[in-house]
Amino acid sequence: MDAQLPPALAEWLRSQGHDAVHAISFVGVDASDEAIWDAAKAESRIIVTKDRDFAVWVSARRNGPQVVWIRLGNATTRSLIAWLTLRWLSIQDRLAEGAHLIEVRA
Known part of the structure; x- marks a missing residue:
C-alpha cells in the first residue's frame, strides 16, 4: 500500500x-x-494507491505488479474505508481476473 494512504487501510x-x-x-x-x-x-x-504515477507505469505496459488506483479526494480514514468497502468485492473480482490496473473513482 502506498504511503499516501493511511496505515489503517492496510489493517482493514x-x-x-x-x-x-x-x-x-x-x-x-x-x-x-x-x-x-x-x-x-x-x-x-x-x-493500492492514490498516486497517478503507478497507473501511468501500468498503462505504459511496464512490467510489474497489479495496481488499484483510488481516485477519491481527501477523506477521513473512516470514510475512505466505508467507500472502499462498497467497492471491494468488485475490485477483488477484477484482480482475480488478472486486471493490471483497476481505477476506482468516486
Missing part, C-alpha cells in the same frame, strides 16, 4: 483476509515510487 485489508502491508513498514518512509514498485513486483504484491 488484513481484516478482510489479505496479507497487506503499508509502504512505510514495507520499504520505509522515504521510499521512492520506484522502490515501492520494485518491492511489490519482487514479492508479488498489489499496489
Whole structure:
C-alpha cells in the first residue's frame, strides 16, 4: 500500500483476509515510487494507491505488479474505508481476473 494512504487501510485489508502491508513498514518512509514498485513486483504484491504515477507505469505496459488506483479526494480514514468497502468485492473480482490496473473513482 502506498504511503499516501493511511496505515489503517492496510489493517482493514488484513481484516478482510489479505496479507497487506503499508509502504512505510514495507520499504520505509522515504521510499521512492520506484522502490515501492520494485518491492511489490519482487514479492508479488498489489499496489493500492492514490498516486497517478503507478497507473501511468501500468498503462505504459511496464512490467510489474497489479495496481488499484483510488481516485477519491481527501477523506477521513473512516470514510475512505466505508467507500472502499462498497467497492471491494468488485475490485477483488477484477484482480482475480488478472486486471493490471483497476481505477476506482468516486
